[in-house]
Amino acid sequence: MANDANMAAQGERTFGGASADTMLIRVGRGVGSGLIVGGHLVHGSGFAAGEIGHVVVGTDGGADCACGKAGCLETWLASPRLEAHLADAADDASRVAVLREAGERLGIALGPVVAALNLGEVILAGPHDLLAGDLLEATAETLRSRTMGELHGDLSLRMTALGRDIVVLGAVVTVLTGQAGIS
Numbered sequence: 160m161a162n163d164a165n166m167a168a169q170g171e172r173t174f175g176g177a178s179a180d181t182m183l184i185r186v187g188r189g190v191g192s193g194l195i196v197g198g199h200l201v202h203g204s205g206f207a208a209g210e211i212g213h214v215v216v217g218t219d220g221g222a223d224c225a226c227g228k229a230g231c232l233e234t235w236l237a238s239p240r241l242e243a244h245l246a247d248a249a250d251d252a253s254r255v256a257v258l259r260e261a262g263e264r265l266g267i268a269l270g271p272v273v274a275a276l277n278l279g280e281v282i283l284a285g286p287h288d289l290l291a292g293d294l295l296e297a298t299a300e301t302l303r304s305r306t307m308g309e310l311h312g313d314l315s316l317r318m319t320a321l322g323r324d325i326v327v328l329g330a331v332v333t334v335l336t337g338q339a340g341i342s
């Protein structure tokens with residue numbers, strides 16, 4: 160049942176120095192996340208914990224999503240969508256605006272989760288050229304303005320340092336620990 164984002168979260172916890180209360184957001188063709196609370200991977204009642212890609216972000220509409228809804232987190236943040244929006248951007252300023260909009264939407268989606276679970280860390284994994292920089296900054300600003308947590312005090316937000324091997328590393332941990340959450 161383990162998905163890539165869960166494995167990436169395991170990898171980050173074991174090899175990337177992630178804290179015991181961490182959410183890892185994995186951005187690629189879609190958007191998923193792995194959630195570690197109290198040092199344990201959270202599976203959820205239907206083994207779908209962390210599936211935030213098809214949560215609608217905001218009440219102002221948005222682009223149509225493959226799932227039938229409009230304005231899902233994926234429509235703002237998934238790599239193909241972001242790349243398409245960037246390709247349409249006329250200049251640097253509109254490029255930055257696209258990245259900031261995606262970062263803000265991610266921050267809006269994360270706020271309640273970060274607050275409810277008092278997470279210590281949020282880690283982004285995915286294309287560095289898209290996520291690091293303007294997008295990550297906008298996510299940080301949005302989280303700061305919408306939650307009580309002090310960024311870099313109670314909460315840190317960063318890119319993974321593990322690179323593309325993160326899922327493989329996590330899969331190794333998952334196999335070695337029997338996927339039962341013994342870690």
Ligand SMILES: [Zn+2]
Nearest residue numbers: 213224226231
């Ligand atoms: Zn959707």
